[in-house]
Amino acid sequence: FLSKSKSAPVVEWPVVGMLPALLWNATTDLHGFVDRVVKESGGTFVFKGPWFAKLDFVLTSDPMNANHIFSKNFANYGKGEDFMAVFEEFFGEGIVNTDGESWKIQRQRIHSLFNKDGFESFVMETLQRKMEGTLFRVLGDICSSRGLGDGQVDMQDVVSRFMFDNNCMWVLGFDPGYLCVDRRLDTFSCGKAYDDFEEAAIYRLIVPRGVWEFQRRLGVGSEKKISQSIKILDEFLYGVLKAKKQELHKEEQRQQLDFLTQWMVADEKGESSDKFLRDFGVTLVAAGKDTMSSVLTWLLWLVAIHPEVERKILEEIERVVVMATPGPTQREGGRLGFPIITKDEMNRLVYLHATICETLRLYPPAPFEVRCAVEDDMLPSGHLIHKGTRILFSIYSMGKMKEIWGNDCMEFKPQRWISEQGNIIHVPSYKFLNFLAGPRSCLGKSLSFMQLKFVVSNLLWNYKFDMVEGQLVKPLASIMLTMENGLKMRVSKRDF
């Protein structure tokens, strides 16, 4: 698909290799730097780390390599020992940090939890309750200046709290109440613990393992942040677990559909240790919370700076949902205050679906994937991979490749996802890698689209979000694509 490396776009120094360029750019514009390097090298680049540091890796965004690594030769590419060491204290044995048999068993069991009767309705009803009961009331307060003042708020913070509470409700069966009407937006310790860890993990990934392990022993720099984050999350998760165990003998509790309850009920012999249940909880809350709040934040920004996209989304909601459901419309005095969108209507929100895909393309919540070769191999791009070599796949860069998306790849154009017949154009997963491809692809994909469509349509129908002038919107160097400076927006209630 793409040609072999042309010339090295990064200077290689004696002894330290290319590490200085990586460290320098990691603090300024990591994702942009990776994108430039990959493009200038024709799609795949061999990064040389310091001598004796085992930090060499292959950086690629070539779709043929993606197909090979994540699908065709899946068995040869695991997460690898170094990657797992980086995330050990955070995810432990959670599904995203395991390989082999342990991963296979968890995947099967989590898959069946997603498919359990009534689970989808439980998740959507939970989301609706939190949205109606809390999110809308918080936004209402902000509009009437009872919130942070002048109808302004950091929407990244709001959606992050909302998604954290929402995910805790269906993963752990408990609402921690970080988005709350009665209080102002006070300390968000658990959310901050996730963010701090994810930001610090980047450093662990790009410096030699011995360096961060030494810093961990001393408890300095980003390692100090990591140990504080772990402490907060441990306290939170073990607390939830203790309360759940005390209630689990009650039949009413055993019927709850949240993942943790269902996992514990199925584990009759008590084979899952408390540590494993903690890892399971931390991982699944992260899998849903960080990805969903990222895409919601970038989407609110993109829609705010593209008014024509906002207009088309509203027209579609009006056509597909409002006009089609006279009941709720009339109940709200001639307009729909809170669209209860049916599954069928959800499928017909094609333009909204396209807007979500387009946001994901330009701003993938998980900007890269790391894999490690089990045996020697040759990539379709012609690069020889030795056993133990790390591969860093840039999903961020793949979403901005002319070869896949055309010359207008840097523009935000939801229409590119819609065919002449008005249907969503299917792009193979190895070219649109946001949910990954192959046996390890995301288990929450279809649920994510349902939740995103529900939240976005309700938010945009009821509220207008305008940018507060004079802010710089840019991604933070982190393993999740969050905004470095938050997203300050002016929120106002829509007039109908």
Ligand code: HEM
């Ligand atoms: C826009 C939303 C989402 C995006 C972009 C996304 C993306 C991804 C990606 C890239 C992976 C591969 C991770 C890796 O192997 O390192 C993944 C795996 C996974 N995702 Fe999602 N995800 C989203 C939402 C969700 C939600 C809501 C859930 C529900 C809890 C979820 C559950 C999972 C699970 C369990 C895995 C592990 C699969 C495995 O290792 O076999 N995801 N997701």
